[in-house]
Every structure is written in structure tokens, then in C-alpha cells.
Amino acid sequence: MKIAVVGGTGFVGLTAAVGLANKGHSVFCVGRNKEKVSKISRGIPIIYEENLEKLLNKALETGNFLATTDLKTAVKESDVSFICVSTPSGESGKIDLKQIEGASAEIGKALGEKKSYHVVTVKSTVVPGTTENIVIPILEKFSGKKAGADFGVCMNPEFLREGCAVSDFLYPKDTGIVIGELDNKSGDVLVEIFKEFDGEILKTSLRCAEMVKYARNSYLAKDISFANEIANICQNVGVDYLEVKRGTEMDSRIGKGRFLDAGVGFGGSCFPKDVKALFAKGVESGVKPLMLKATLDVNDQQPFIVIKLLKQLLGKLRNRRIAILGAAFKPGTDDMREAPSIRIVNAILSEEAKISVYDPVALENARGIFGENVVYCEGVEDALHNVDACVIVTEWPEFAEPNIYSNMKGKVIIDGRRVLDPGKLPSGFVYHGIGLPEAVKT
Numbered sequence: 001m002k003i004a005v006v007g008g009t010g011f012v013g014l015t016a017a018v019g020l021a022n023k024g025h026s027v028f029c030v031g032r033n034k035e036k037v038s039k040i041s042r043g044i045p046i047i048y049e050e051n052l053e054k055l056l057n058k059a060l061e062t063g064n065f066l067a068t069t070d071l072k073t074a075v076k077e078s079d080v081s082f083i084c085v086s087t088p089s090g091e092s093g094k095i096d097l098k099q100i101e102g103a104s105a106e107i108g109k110a111l112g113e114k115k116s117y118h119v120v121t122v123k124s125t126v127v128p129g130t131t132e133n134i135v136i137p138i139l140e141k142f143s144g145k146k147a148g149a150d151f152g153v154c155m156n157p158e159f160l161r162e163g164c165a166v167s168d169f170l171y172p173k174d175t176g177i178v179i180g181e182l183d184n185k186s187g188d189v190l191v192e193i194f195k196e197f198d199g200e201i202l203k204t205s206l207r208c209a210e211m212v213k214y215a216r217n218s219y220l221a222k223d224i225s226f227a228n229e230i231a232n233i234c235q236n237v238g239v240d241y242l243e244v245k246r247g248t249e250m251d252s253r254i255g256k257g258r259f260l261d262a263g264v265g266f267g268g269s270c271f272p273k274d275v276k277a278l279f280a281k282g283v284e285s286g287v288k289p290l291m292l293k294a295t296l297d298v299n300d301q302q303p304f305i306v307i308k309l310l311k312q313l314l315g316k317l318r319n320r321r322i323a324i325l326g327a328a329f330k331p332g333t334d335d336m337r338e339a340p341s342i343r344i345v346n347a348i349l350s351e352e353a354k355i356s357v358y359d360p361v362a363l364e365n366a367r368g369i370f371g372e373n374v375v376y377c378e379g380v381e382d383a384l385h386n387v388d389a390c391v392i393v394t395e396w397p398e399f400a401e402p403n404i405y406s407n408m409k410g411k412v413i414i415d416g417r418r419v420l421d422p423g424k425l426p427s428g429f430v431y432h433g434i435g436l437p438e439a440v441k442t
């Protein structure tokens with residue numbers, strides 16, 4: 001099939017465009033930014049994502065992938081378009097739909113000049129009712145055509161995790177594929193595309209598909225905040241959260257593999273934004289979303305637990321040297337949007353301590369956020385050189401390697417993700433972590 005991916009230079013759009021091309025479809029990857037489009041055309045994927053570069057180049061070689069700024073031609077020459085533009089948090093957590101509105105208007109104009117049937121698919125995360133109340137009226141206004149009669153409309157939420165987005169897209173076995181459809185004819189076109197993927201397909205209404213996305217992310221975010229709250233209580237009542245977690249997961253109704261790893265809180269471009277958006281939508285609909293509020297409140301406080309632990313072990317932080325290990329919001333990505341590292345670094349800086357930061361891939365983004373206020377280190381040993389303490393903020397596998405800490409001057413480690421086994425550290429260290437009742441001396 002011929003497919004236009006609008007917003008193709010973003011994380012979701014590029015992953016989808018490359019994934020669809022590798023499934024044999026002919027893809028127009030449409031972006032507004034000429035520089036980004038040109039890089040993608042040359043096989044440079046502009047974002048860090050496992051296997052993306054390899055598959056982008058494979059798609060370019062086969063000739064069924066074209067990066068372009070020409071939205072009109074892309075839509076006119078394709079059967080389906082996916083809208084993958086971003087929907088950032090606007091005023092009071094509500095999503096900002098400007099980019100969705102802009103893309104819908106441009107697609108609408110192209111539809112006006114197109115004779116054959118075309119299905120417009122919203123993939124961006126949008127609150128329930130958006131496709132029906134905003135996207136469709138704009139498409140109809142700018143095309144002069146009628147949704148349903150002249151063109152199809154679907155809503156197909158994305159369930160990609162950063163760091164493994166390409167494989168999540170290509171193998172949706174664990175997430176399934178949700179297709180919200182305006183009518184059967186629209187949905188059947190998407191089924192035709194996704195039937196080749198190994199994942200259960202659920203057809204729903206447009207609104208339901210929109211809600212599924214928010215329900216999933218809020219559910220997972222709620223689990224993380226719950227885990228963090230339990231870990232904080234464990235810390236104060238003298239038990240180790242990791243053992244409590246093991247014991248809890250033995251109940252098959254709870255089970256392993258849930259989002260119950262306590263830490264410094266959730267970040268990224270999805271959970272914080274989506275929980276806030278659903279909260280705002282809930283309020284607007286007349287519900288008091290208490291669980292969503294608690295999820296956000298716990299998460300706002302969680303990064304500061306490591307500051308409390310640092311102070312417990314070092315006393316005043318003024319003029320102390322602290323290494324921050326990990327800046328990305330999670331391993332496997334250079335993304336620092338809403339990363340807990342931002343709150344942690346700013347809180348430590350406000351105590352007038354000195355900071356060295358190391359992250360295997362996110363240093364460039366860190367520079368854009370922390371500027372000249374911290375020292376950036378190209379290697380973990382460099383970051384740990386001459387510091388009084390270190391804080392593990394992102395669980396990159398290399399931080400679980402006890403030998404990297406051997407040459408630390410001040411032997412204090414605060415583990416914000418509980419990745420390190422203190423039993424394996426050399427002697428003379430003081431180790432503390434989230435959900436641990438007291439510091440361990442090695």
C-alpha cells in the first residue's frame with residue numbers, strides 16, 4: 001500500500017515510516033523541517049533508537065521510502081496517511097492540538113484535489129473525542145468532502161516504548177493493535193496493513209481507541225507511583241522494598257513484569273504528559289480524578305528522595321562534588337524530556353554543590369538543559385573522579401558493574417534505581433538506595 005506519514009521526523013512518525021517501509025509498503029515520510037528531512041534522506045535517523053539507522057538505510061536502498069517536505073503530493077499519491085505530529089502539554093496539562101489542527105488542514109486541502117479513496121489515520125495521542133470533534137470537521141472544511149462518504153478516518157494509537165520502538169512497532173505481540181474506525185470501510189484498510197504484523201487486532205470506535213491509549217499509560221504510571229510510595233514506606237518501617245516486591249509479585253493476580261520498579265520517578269514524553277492530559281479531560285468531564293492526581297503528586301516528589309539520602313550521608317551539600325550517573329529518562333535513549341535527572345541536578349545545584357554528569361548517549365541533550373552549570377564527562381570513571389558521592393539516576397547496565405566505583409575518593413553511592421548489588425562492592429563504601437531502610441557499609 002502507499003502510505004504518507006505526516007510528522008515523519010518525530011520519534012513515532014519516523015519509527016512508523018521506517019517500520020511500514022520494511023514491511024514492503026511504499027512510504028512518504030513527511031516532515032516540515034528541511035534539515036531533518038534531508039538527514040533522513042541520507043540515512044541519518046536524527047534520533048537515537050536501536051536498529052533505526054539500519055532499517056532506515058535498508059528502506060532507502062529498496063527505494064520504497066521517500067523523505068519529503070511535500071505533504072500535498074504525499075497525500076495525493078497515497079492510500080492512507082498517518083498523522084504522527086506531537087501533542088505537547090498545554091495550559092494546565094491540557095494537550096495542545098495546534099499541530100494536529102495544522103496537519104489536518106493540510107491533509108484536508110490535499111484530499112480536496114484527490115479522486116481516489118483515502119483513509120486519514122490519527123496516530124498522535126489525543127484525548128477522547130478529538131478525532132470526531134476536531135480532526136474530522138477540519139478535514140471536511142478544507143477538502144469540501146464528507147468523512148465516511150468520500151474519505152475514511154481511523155484512530156490507531158501507538159504503543160511504542162523508547163529504546164525499543166522499532167521492535168515494538170514490527171512485533172506488536174505484547175501490545176496488540178487497536179484500530180478505531182469511523183466506519184467498517186476505513187478500519188478494513190488499516191486491517192489490511194496490520195494483518196501482516198504478529199499482534200491481535202481490536203477494532204473499536206474512534207473515541208474508544210483514543211481512550212485506550214490514555215488508560216494504558218495512566219495505568220502503568222499509577223503502578224510506578226504506587227511502587228514508589230510503597231518503597232518510601234518500606235524505607236521508613238525497616239524493610240527492603242526489593243524483598244517486598246519479590247513477595248508481592250508471587251501473587252499471580254499481581255505478577256511479575258508489572259511496572260513496580262521503584263526509583264526516582266517516571267519521565268519521558270508520554271507518562272507525565274498523558275496522565276496530566278487525562279486528568280484535565282476527567283475534570284472537564286465532571287470527574288474528580290483522584291488516582292491520576294496522586295500518581296502525579298507522588299512522581300513530583302520522588303526525585304527528591306535521593307537528595308534526602310545524600311544529605312543523610314554527607315550532611316550539607318555546599319561545595320561537595322557529586323557525580324550524576326545517567327541523564328536520560330530511561331536507558332536505551334538520549335531523550336531527557338521530563339527526566340528525573342533534571343529535578344535532581346537542579347536540586348543539588350540549589351544546595352551549591354558541584355556536579356559532574358555522565359550518560360552514554362544523552363550528554364548532548366544534557367548540555368542543552370544544564371548549560372555551563374555542570375561538568376560533562378565522556379566516561380563514567382571520569383565522572384567519578386574526585387567526587388564525594390555519586391547518584392545513579394538512570395539504570396544503564398554499565399552502572400551495575402561494581403568495579404567502576406573502585407577509584408572513587410568519597411565512597412558514598414546513592415542508588416536511585418537499585419541496580420547495584422552492594423554485596424559486590426569493594427570494602428569501605430557506604431551504599432544507600434530507594435526503598436532501602438538504612439545505608440549498607442561494605
Ligand code: UGA
Nearest residue numbers: 158159160161162259260261263265266267268270329330
Ligand atoms: C511508555 C509506555 O511504556 C509505552 O507503552 C507507550 O507507547 C509510550 O509510553 C508512549 O505513550 O509513547 P516510554 O515512555 O518509552 O513508554 O517508557 P517506559 O519504559 O514506559 O518508562 C517510562 C518511565 O517510567 C521511565 O522514566 C522509567 O524509568 C519509569 N519506570 C518504568 C519506573 O520508574 N519503574 C518501572 O517499573 C517502569
